[in-house]
Amino acid sequence: MSKFDNLPAxxxxxxxxxxxxATSSAPATxxxxxxxxxxxxxxxxxxxxxLLVNHHVGDVRAVDGVxxxxxxxxxxxxxxxxxxxxxxxxxxxxxxxxPTSGRIVLDGQDITTLGGAALRAVRxxxxxxxxxxxxxxxxxxxxxxxxxxxxxxxxxxxxxGRRERVRELLATVGxxxxxxxxxxxxxxxxxxxxxxVARALALNPDLIVADEPISALDVSIQAQIINLLERLQSEFxxxxxxxxxxxxxxxxxxxxxxxxxxxxxxxLAGSRELYERPLHPYSxxxxxxxxxxxxxxEGRRRRIILTGxxxxxxxxxxxCHFHTRCWLRERLGNPERCVAEDPALRxxxxxxxxxCHFADEVDGSAEQVxxxxxxxxxxxxxxxxxxxxxxxxxxxPSPRPQDRG
Amino acid sequence: MALLSVRDLVVRFRTHDGTVYAVNGVSxxxxxxxxxxxxxxxxxxxxxxxxxxMRLLPSPAGRIEGGQVVFEGLDLLSLDESAMRDLRGxxxxxxxxxxxxxxxxxxxxxxxxxxxxxxxxxxxKAEARATTIELLGMVGIPQPEARLxxxxxxxxxxxxxxxxxxxxxxxxxxxxxxxEPTTALDVTIQAQVLELLSRLAAEHGTAVxxxxxxxxxxxxxxxxxxxxxxxxxxxxxxTPDLFxxxxxxxxxxxxxxxxxxxxxxxxxLIPIEGTPxxxxxAPVGCAFAPRCAWRVDRCxxxxxxxxxxxxxxxxxTTGPRATHRVACWNQPTxxxxxxxxxxxxxxxxxxxxxxxxx
Numbered sequence: 001m002s003k004f005d006n007l008p009a010x011x012x013x014x015x016x017x018x019x020x021x022a023t024s025s026a027p028a029t030x031x032x033x034x035x036x037x038x039x040x041x042x043x044x045x046x047x048x049x050x051l052l053v054n055h056h057v058g059d060v061r062a063v064d065g066v067x068x069x070x071x072x073x074x075x076x077x078x079x080x081x082x083x084x085x086x087x088x089x090x091x092x093x094x095x096x097x098x099p100t101s102g103r104i105v106l107d108g109q110d111i112t113t114l115g116g117a118a119l120r121a122v123r124x125x126x127x128x129x130x131x132x133x134x135x136x137x138x139x140x141x142x143x144x145x146x147x148x149x150x151x152x153x154x155x156x157x158x159x160x161g162r163r164e165r166v167r168e169l170l171a172t173v174g175x176x177x178x179x180x181x182x183x184x185x186x187x188x189x190x191x192x193x194x195x196x197v198a199r200a201l202a203l204n205p206d207l208i209v210a211d212e213p214i215s216a217l218d219v220s221i222q223a224q225i226i227n228l229l230e231r232l233q234s235e236f237x238x239x240x241x242x243x244x245x246x247x248x249x250x251x252x253x254x255x256x257x258x259x260x261x262x263x264x265x266x267x268l269a270g271s272r273e274l275y276e277r278p279l280h281p282y283s284x285x286x287x288x289x290x291x292x293x294x295x296x297x298e299g300r301r302r303r304i305i306l307t308g309x310x311x312x313x314x315x316x317x318x319x320c321h322f323h324t325r326c327w328l329r330e331r332l333g334n335p336e337r338c339v340a341e342d343p344a345l346r347x348x349x350x351x352x353x354x355x356c357h358f359a360d361e362v363d364g365s366a367e368q369v370x371x372x373x374x375x376x377x378x379x380x381x382x383x384x385x386x387x388x389x390x391x392x393x394x395x396x397p398s399p400r401p402q403d404r405g
Numbered sequence: 406m407a408l409l410s411v412r413d414l415v416v417r418f419r420t421h422d423g424t425v426y427a428v429n430g431v432s433x434x435x436x437x438x439x440x441x442x443x444x445x446x447x448x449x450x451x452x453x454x455x456x457x458x459m460r461l462l463p464s465p466a467g468r469i470e471g472g473q474v475v476f477e478g479l480d481l482l483s484l485d486e487s488a489m490r491d492l493r494g495x496x497x498x499x500x501x502x503x504x505x506x507x508x509x510x511x512x513x514x515x516x517x518x519x520x521x522x523x524x525x526x527x528x529x530k531a532e533a534r535a536t537t538i539e540l541l542g543m544v545g546i547p548q549p550e551a552r553l554x555x556x557x558x559x560x561x562x563x564x565x566x567x568x569x570x571x572x573x574x575x576x577x578x579x580x581x582x583x584x585e586p587t588t589a590l591d592v593t594i595q596a597q598v599l600e601l602l603s604r605l606a607a608e609h610g611t612a613v614x615x616x617x618x619x620x621x622x623x624x625x626x627x628x629x630x631x632x633x634x635x636x637x638x639x640x641x642x643x644t645p646d647l648f649x650x651x652x653x654x655x656x657x658x659x660x661x662x663x664x665x666x667x668x669x670x671x672x673x674l675i676p677i678e679g680t681p682x683x684x685x686x687a688p689v690g691c692a693f694a695p696r697c698a699w700r701v702d703r704c705x706x707x708x709x710x711x712x713x714x715x716x717x718x719x720x721x722t723t724g725p726r727a728t729h730r731v732a733c734w735n736q737p738t739x740x741x742x743x744x745x746x747x748x749x750x751x752x753x754x755x756x757x758x759x760x761x762x763x
Contacts, residue, residue: 081591188680218446219618220696223662223676245592252664252674272670289596290666291621295644297667298625305600306593309561 033108034069035206035239036093041066041102043085043092047314060314062088064263066102067345070207075233075240077254077271079247079286081310085263086243090209093241094128095119107206124154127200131212133192137184143170143195144180150202169198173228190221197228201236209241214249226253247290251275256351259283262313262321265345269352276372279348279359281328287371304367319343320356327367328358407434407723408477408612409458409580415471416450416457416636425684427453429636430472432711434722437579440606440613442623442644444659445633448681451616454633455582459499460489477579495525498573502585504565508557514541515553518572525576540571544601563594567601574605580612587622599626620659624648629727632656635682635692638711642729651742652714652731654697661745675745679758691734698747700755701735709734 044059062085070076078086091097093104095111104112111122127150130136137146148166151158158165167177173194184192193213200208210229214222230253232238244250250257250271257274259267259282267280278284285304292298306325311317317324323338337357345355348363362368416428428450435441443451456462457469460481474481476497481489493499501507509517515537522533534553541549544567557565566586573581583602587595603626606613615626623630623644630647632640632655640653651657658677679696682688691697694704709732713720720728741747747754 081593190680218681219620219659220446220662220677221680223674224678226664226674227676247592248664248666251666251670252668252672275666285593287666289592291595291599291619291625292666293620293624293648293660293663294665294667295624295648298621301625303596303600305597307597309563309594310591 035072035074035107036070036241037103037105038069038089038093039067039103039105041089041092041104042100043088043097044100058314061263061316062313063092063099064316066260066263066265068258068265068268070239070241072206073233073237073239074256075242075254077250077257078241078243078260079245079250079257080260081245083262083310083313084260085313086245086260087211089260090128090211090241090243094126094209095123120154124203125205126207126209127203127205129193129196129200129208129210129213132216133189133196134184134216136196137192139184142181142183143175143187146184146195147180147198147202150199154203156203165202166198169201170195172201172232173198174224188221189217190224193217193225194228197225197232201232204236205238207239207241209243211243212245213242215244215246222249229253247286259286262310262316264321264355265353266322266355267353268345273349273352277352277363278368278371279352279354279362280322280356281326281362281367282322284362284365284367284371285327288367302370304371328356328361328365332358332361406478408437408439409435410475411454411458411472412475413472414454414457414469414474416453416462417468417470418466419468420466423685424687426687427467427636427684428457429688431633431636431638432472433631433638433641435580435612435614436723438610438612439629439723440603440615440627442627442630443614443616443633444618444620444623444630446618446681448635448684449633450636451633452584453636455499455584455614455616459493459497459582460484461493491525494521494578495576496578497580497582498576498578500566500569500573500581500583500586502588504562504569504589505557507569508565510557513554513556514560514568518568518575521572522575536575537571540575541568543574543605544568544571545597546571562590563597566590566594566598570598570602570605574609574611577609578611580614581606582614582616584616585618586615588617588619595622602626620663628725629723632659635684635688637688637692637708637732639693639732640730641711641727643725643727646729650729650739652729652736653693653733654699654737655693657737657742657745658696691732695758698754698757699733699735699737699741703734707734708732 041063042065043063044061046056047058047060048054049057066089068076078089080086088097092099095114099112102112103110106122106125109122114122144166147169148162151162151165166180170177170180175191175194187195214225217225226249233240242250242253254271257269257271258265259280261282267274267278267283274283275287278287285306288304304327308325311324319339319341320343323329326338329335329338341357343355343357345353347353348359356362412432414428414431418425418427431450431454443454445451458474458481462469469482515534518537519530519533522528522536537553538549541552546552546564546567560568586602587598590598599622615623617623627644629643631638632653634655640647640656647656651660661675662677664674677696682692682695688708690706691704691709694700697704711730711732713728713730718728
């Protein structure tokens with residue numbers, strides 16, 4: 001954070017009062033709408049060329065018209081493959097990037113073009129947890145220094161003093177408060193990520209943007225951090241924007257999920273709904289590609305193998321961005337509409353939006369059924385640890401409870 | 406006789422910080438055409454084991470300090486370097502995690518592949534080139550002829566990994582070691598690469614050792630699995646057996662600590678508490694004991710060997726009838742494995758470790 005807050009020094013008291021004013025006025029006027037509302041957000045990175053004069057020759061459309069909202073104390077999962085723009089959205093919401101166009105509203109306040117002290121006051125309410133616990137902690141600062149830095153930047157003097165607050169934060173994230181005077185290299189990866197979480201919590205934020213917070217950690221450590229984030233959410237009433245590429249993790253932690261492809265949201269639905277009734281061909285393919293740690297289930301699944309790679313975001317395909325790799329389009333005899341017309345995100349049912357002209361064809365398709373085992377209804381035993389009984393399930397095309405993957 | 410037989414392999418690294426106990430007596434066999442998964446988290450010795458088999462340990466720090474590696478009756482550890490070089494690529498090939506660092510960035514794909522083929526086979530450049538085109542086509546690179554003159558950076562991650570697979574299979578090796586081949590790739594690309602790898606291995610009858618931390622990947626790709634922890638194989642079983650009846654507390658922990666796509670919503674995760682051990686300390690007792698809820702006094706003192714479930718059982722080391730073996734003094738029962746915690750009356754679950762800094 002400090003890198004982005006290199007503003008001229010202001011007396012700590014001044015910041016304290018200005019931000020206190022911002023927060024104290026909030027309860028009176030606080031609208032009961034969503035905590036965060038993003039409308040038609042675009043972020044283009046310019047591509048330039050030329051030796052002496054930089055000519056603007058094009059744009060990488062990292063975020064290309066994204067609208068979403070996050071309710072209070074909700075977790076919205078943002079999932080997609082590398083380069084789909086999910087991290088850029090997170091950073092733009094944090095206002096680490098300046099949006100090309102669109103609107104970001106935090107708790108009723110438009111923060112799209114805020115700057116200076118006003119932006120700093122807003123940043124107090126949103127914090128970020130980063131992917132790499134090795135790169136995101138300053139190696140020359142102690143754990144306590146890292147965790148208390150946000151307090152210093154924002155001139156916050158908690159009751160009992162900053163030192164006591166830091167000890168309390170370290171204990172909250174499951175670290176021994178006495179380790180505060182140690183340096184990052186003395187901690188393991190999981191412990192470092194706990195320090196990152198403590199730093200994010202220091203200012204009592206409303207919104208936490210977690211950008212791949214567990215993907216750099218060892219398998220046996222990941223669950224510790226997921227459980228920690230879940231506990232903190234219920235303890236402090238936090239709202240999460242959880243960004244990850246791992247669908248299993250996203251599904252576990254999110255209330256709602258947005259699936260992204262090439263800078264756009266292609267499907268937005270409740271976590272359960274998305275896994276039981278995915279309606280975008282890309283979501284179906286993504287779900288089918290996730291390996292499930294159960295050889296019985298794996299042996300029965302048929303993957304939808306998408307051909308080719310994600311296209312270049314500087315030169316995305318016309319119409320529906322996914323049409324070059326779409327299994328459904330092929331099935332339907334390559335309809336012209338997918339190439340010609342950009343599909344808008346449209347509601348299919350309560351809280352379920354899809355950007356596909358032919359979403360109705362996905363519903364009930366063999367692929368969707370294969371991926372969800374929907375007809376089998378709620379799974380009874382798939383969640384339990386594999387038991388001998390799962391082995392005796394005969395191989396066959398009929399969807400069994402374990403078939404849901 | 407098995408294609409590959411590793412016995413009591415011990416690998417140590419001598420560093421400025423002291424000795425790193427990387428591999429502490431690992432034994433396993435691999436049959437022709439068999440697929441074996443080596444599962445474990447970073448630092449468990451799964452990659453080092455295979456680098457030792459290939460005799461590619463970073464020198465002089467990494468040393469094989471004991472054990473035997475026999476490949477087709479040949480003792481690899483006593484082979485001279487030129488014979489070993491002959492063997493690499495031709496008989497045993499390897500695919501690494503990061504296809505960008507394992508391809509030479511300043512050579513075209515054609516130069517690299519032709520060189521590989523001609524290093525081991527007496528064929529003309531034109532013949533090697535024809536083979537290269539055929540191989541690239543086989544791994545699904547569109548217009549292989551047009552892409553011969555491309556450099557690695559002109560390929561995407563998935564395409565580079567395909568090139569690596571093409572190179573690995575160029576000399577029709579008997580055995581392929583794939584070290585986290587899809588970890589750097591996106592999930593839809595991972596699906597492409599895994600499908601390709603298993604199809605080609607099956608077509609050519611290549612034996613595969615798949616090294617990964619992802620239980621989902623081994624579940625679909627392998628016939629047999631060794632679970633490794635801190636330089637030991639802690640559980641060894643056929644793939645269906647391991648997932649249906651995990652017996653080691655670490656395996657049980659791994660299965661419960663990752664969210665499954667097909668799990669019930671709201672199902673809590675049961676993490677493995679603590680952190681993996683510091684390998685700079687010589688192992689005493691069971692390496693997993695500090696994190697284990699099932700530990701008993703004996704676990705601190707004696708290291709359990711990899712033993713079959715019934716002591717009298719005859720041990721089969723390879724194939725679909727391989728014996729399920731576990732290194733544990735106090736194994737979880739089936740019910741405990743399903744619940745991921747001790748349930749026995751009269752048995753006190755061990756307290757979770759205090760996160761201790763070494």
